[in-house]
Amino acid sequence: MTWLAVAKKDFRDAVQSRALWALVAVFVLLSVGSTYAYVEVPELFGGPAAPTLGGLLFFTVGLTGLFVPLAAIVVCQKSLAGERELGSIKLLLSLPTNRRHVFFGTVLGRASVLAFGLGVGLLVGLGVGALLLGRLEPVPMAVFVLVTLAFAAVYAAIVTSLSATTGSTTRATALALGFFVVFELVWDVVPLGVLYVVSGFSLPAESPDWLALLAQVPPSSAYFSTAVAFLPDLASDAGAAAGGGAGTDGATYAAPEVGVLVLTCWLAVVLAVGYTRFAAADL
């Protein structure tokens, strides 16, 4: 069970990162500020009705959907690449462990750090939200927090795996930022572009079904769908207010369970690629 020891060491080390806590502070400020704004003036966020818990949660999904990738990049981009560049990996692998344990232990350690920082931020944000709304619904809130932590774990796995493929932190940073830009920033146009090309360089009037699936590829979109899948009542409750926060189109609602599948696929693919590259590398 040396991977647990590696994870614990990694957690002890990375949780002391100042950048992480700066980011958590920003997240807390942002979530408290936006929660306050949402509760006091819901009209601003497209919800004419009175503020609801569902509205608040799905509004927060939009926020965490952006915060988690950025926090994952800060916390995880240098994990294994940094250990290789500096040489601490040599101390680690001089001990009776192996690369599989080091890889998965590091993923677990970084995921825990990210979940810990995010958990603190969410508890403060939701606590303030519950206070302002004047009601506490523990079950949907807990479900929401769990889904969000799972999303954070997937993102930690993505960025740590990218870091495991290289011995240069510069390249690791480039890979992490590249991933973020491609899948989180510009992906919106990719399904449309693909549709445009396969339709013979024109846009058809009817969107095919696979367009919705393609739009779910970014982890944050899959996270949004997953939240919808686990909290269907609150989601329909939130309605339009939720749509504005996450930037997905109506087709996504067709099968929100697809989001769970997409996140699982991301996890499996990045872990396989990251581990294979790390196991074969000359350190």
Place this chain on the structure above:
Amino acid sequence: MAAIELEGLTKRYDDVLAVDGLDLTVEEGEIFGFLGPNGAGKSTTIDVLLDFIRPTAGTATVLGYDAQREGEAVRRRTGVLPDGYHVYDRLTGRQHLEFVCELKAATADLDALFERVGIAHAADRKAGGYSKGMTQRLVLAMALVGDPDLLVLDEPSTGLDPNGAREMREIIREENARGTTVFFSSHVMEQVEAVCDRVAIVDRGRLVAVDSIDGLRDASETGETLYVAVDDLSEAMVGPVAALEGVAEAALEDGHLRVRVDGVSKFAVLHAIDAEVAPIRDFSVVESSLEDLFVRYTAGGEGSR
């Protein structure tokens, strides 16, 4: 059983042959010095022993285990002070040792260990604030956890002052007295000479000599060098001197005749020069040190690389 056995070990990076067909056996219980100039392939070889890098060809067997397939078993019984390592800046010295104990499933008196390597005062400070020498001592302590059967030390004196290097040698001797095999690399003959039973000299990825320190000394002492001052020194004298019996080599150097003696007494050579070539005014004898031998084996040291 051999502690370390290398057979035809080869490591090629794109266009550089870092290690070239290395065959080497280190017996259990010996202190073995692995000597060579910087860039000779020492660290590459050690990195293969620890499975940090994978050989292009050949095998490495450590404590009877294949270093590549059974690395975990190797490292369970091995203490390592690697080259080019970095400690975890945000963890304390004690947390480092606790981590090693956990992974090696060992119990150790950490305070005694810190005392032994001389950084008891800094045990609870973050390792990021350690000096180079303190870091080296911390990693040595990490290597000693769990009383390993084999110590692999890559340039252990790096960052240590002469006193620290002496303490390092004492610890090496103590561990060896306990039965531990010690394999350590260095580019400084002096350190190896002081503590090793046997030495291998590598250069440009190839093994150029393996012998005991005494064996190497015998090889080096047959080549004493004389510096002879004579009247009216001239280039013309070099030939006749070189032709004398027992002279391996003669040359002019700094206004003296430099004569390497081989096979006969230096007095016979001095007498012959005095009688047959030119009257001797003065002379001095330089005993070849192991350092000279090392320099000769490694093609003139760093200058020629």
